[in-house]
Amino acid sequence: MKHRSFLVVLFSVIVFLVSPQLYANQEEASQQIITKQVQPSxxxxxxxxxxxxxxxxxxxxxxxxxxxxxxxxxxxxxxxxxxxxxxxxxxxxxxxxxxxxxxxxxxxxxxxxxxxxxxxxxxxxxxxxxxxxxxxxxxxxxxxxxxxxxxxxxxxxxxxxxxxxxxxxxxxxxxxxxxxxxxxxxxxxxxxxxxxxxxxxxxxxxxxxxxxxxxxxxQKAPDVLHLPQTTVKDVAPWELTWLPPGFKIIKDDQHKLMLHDTDPISYIMINDGIVSVSVYISTKKSTLTQQQNIIQRGGTLLYTKQQENIEVNVIGEIPLLTAEKIAASIKAAK
Known part of the structure; x- marks a missing residue:
């Protein structure tokens, strides 16, 4: 009987000594869970x-x-x-x-x-x-x-x-x-x-x-500037056979440059929600082949390439690799 009483007392003392640390650990774990839950993504x-x-x-x-x-x-x-x-x-x-x-x-x-x-x-x-x-x-x-x-x-x-x-x-x-x-x-x-x-x-x-x-x-706003209508066809006679992932074509037409009596320029614009890329396709002006030119200011790239009978200009905030692949993917529309 005395032995059992001694064990009960000993167990109570151990619980008393361990409980504060146990509760502290539980409280710390709970606080970490709460912090993780309220931390915005x-x-x-x-x-x-x-x-x-x-x-x-x-x-x-x-x-x-x-x-x-x-x-x-x-x-x-x-x-x-x-x-x-x-x-x-x-x-x-x-x-x-x-x-x-x-x-x-x-x-x-x-x-x-x-x-x-x-x-x-x-x-x-x-x-x-x-x-x-x-x-x-x-x-x-x-x-x-x-x-x-x-x-x-x-x-x-x-x-x-x-x-x-x-x-x-x-x-x-x-x-x-x-x-x-x-x-x-x-x-x-x-x-x-x-x-x-x-x-x-x-x-x-x-x-x-x-x-x-x-x-x-x-105050009255300045008069709206009405630009001359330059579009001559609804769709450009060229198409892109490759687009960077997430990009979509948002504009595709053919028009003449303002104030210039030139052959129509094909224009395609693609966008991924952040970046817009403009692609201009025109009849090649030079007799030289496979020429290319690269101009970059900050993140904006102007990539020009002459291939076969066309000149391609790609403008946008994209890496050079992307511009090269876009230009190389241009084919005559079916």
């Missing part, structure tokens, strides 16, 4: 960025850097009666600015007549990334959180969009953890070299729209 951050970019009132001062050339620019964005309005300008040199609102974009340039174009395409900085369908885009890009840092005095988080193939560039996006607005975007190649960078140096988010661009929206 890269895709969640990117969706928050898209929403903030379209719905907030903000002002950005930023720098575009490509091949050691730095261009300071400004963007003022607001939402007026449910419609987005964006003012954009270059801060160096002659005055160059634009205002996009109500289905038009108006251009103002020092020494030239102001004009407007009808468009619903977003022309503001970060627009391609901010309007990308990230959910369907995960077929071609992988999203990964790299870590946190500080950009323009703001706590930020870096997310990498890694291309799953060799036919497009990858990107690193820094988002403000307060507003979720984009603060920095880098275009990088397969060697992880930065080809182009856009970096915000000042961000100001406001409750109400900037009164200055509100007044601009009340």
């Amino acid at each position: 890269a895709l969640t951050y990117l969706k928050k960025m898209q929403q903030a970019y379209k719905e907030l009132n903000y002002e950005l001062l930023y720098l575009n850097t490509a091949q050691n050339q730095i261009e300071p620019k400004q963007l003022i964005h607001g939402v007026l009666d449910g419609q987005r309005i964006a003012y954009f300008c270059y801060l160096n040199g002659g005055i160059r600015e634009s205002l996009q609102f109500d289905g038009k974009i108006s251009y103002y340039q020092q020494g030239n007549q102001a004009y407007s174009l009808v468009t619903n395409r977003d022309h503001s900085v970060f627009a391609n990334i901010a309007n990308f369908n990230f959910e369907s885009g995960n077929k071609n890009y992988e999203y990964l959180i790299l870590g946190k840092s500080r950009i323009a005095g703001k706590r930020s988080i870096a997310i990498r969009m890694t291309s799953k193939d060799m036919y497009r560039y990858s990107y690193i996006i820094w988002l403000d953890l307060g507003s979720y607005l984009p603060l920095r975007l880098e275009t990088i190649n397969k060697s992880n070299l930065i080809l182009e960078q856009t970096m915000v140096v000042s961000l100001n988010v406001t409750e109400s729209i900037n009164p200055w661009i509100k007044r601009m929206s009340d």
Whole structure:
């Protein structure tokens, strides 16, 4: 009997000594599970960025850097009666600015007549990334959180969009953890070299729209510039037999160049949701064969190739390999 009582007491003492550590381990494990559950994914951050970019009132001062050339620019964005309005300008040199609102974009340039174009395409900085369908885009890009840092005095988080193939560039996006607005975007190649960078140096988010661009929206926009009709056929007589994964043909026609009495130029545009690539096909002007020319500024490539009886120009933010394969895939339409 005494032996049994001794064992009961001993067991109670052991439980008393072990329980705090056991509970502590359980609590720590539970906290780790909770932390893991509430930690947003890269895709969640990117969706928050898209929403903030379209719905907030903000002002950005930023720098575009490509091949050691730095261009300071400004963007003022607001939402007026449910419609987005964006003012954009270059801060160096002659005055160059634009205002996009109500289905038009108006251009103002020092020494030239102001004009407007009808468009619903977003022309503001970060627009391609901010309007990308990230959910369907995960077929071609992988999203990964790299870590946190500080950009323009703001706590930020870096997310990498890694291309799953060799036919497009990858990107690193820094988002403000307060507003979720984009603060920095880098275009990088397969060697992880930065080809182009856009970096915000000042961000100001406001409750109400900037009164200055509100007044601009009340002013009469410059007359819409009606470009001469140059299309001569609905479809180009050439076709692309190869497209990079995820790209689709969004335009395919044949037209003459404005103000030039030349043979029609075939034009095909492809797009993957971020990048647009233009392909121009014309009758070869040179008697030399298999000539090619490569011009690159930042991430934008101009690739020209003369093959057989045609000249091909491929323009877009794509690697050289992609441009070469696109040009080589051109065949006469059946």
